Amino acid sequence: MKMKSKMPTLRDKRRYVYFKIYCEERIGIGELSDAFWKTGIEMFGEVGFSKGTFWIIGKEYNEEKGTGIIRCTSKTLHMLRTVLMFITEINGKKVIIHPCLVSGTLKALKRKIKEEKGKDSIAD
Secondary structure (H helix, E strand, O other): OOOOOOOOOOOOEEEEEEEEEEEOOOOHHHHHHHHHHHHHHOOOOOEEEEEEEEEEHHHHHHOOOOEEEEEEHHHHHHHHHHHHHHHEOOEEEEEEEEEEEEOOOOOHHHHHHHHHHOOOOOOO
């Protein structure tokens, strides 16, 4: 017997965060993921951080440009921003991670990124 899924009004609302990494060297998605989880667990503990359901979207990560998208819930958006702010070093490389844009859908976020590219502000 198949379990019923939650009604749309009871599901956690997703948020997609577009971020940019400022670093002199390239950062791989594995390095970023390891640093993200390590910092998050140090700050919020395993139980607290696991409630966030964070997901780095692999096919949206661009290692050359240092940009990517992370999915989280609306309730844990503040945790995501805090963790990104406190990541200052990845494997001995000094980095700054800037969360640039937030949206409720991936499609709207990509549209916002294209609009910002036209303005030449965040998305190089």
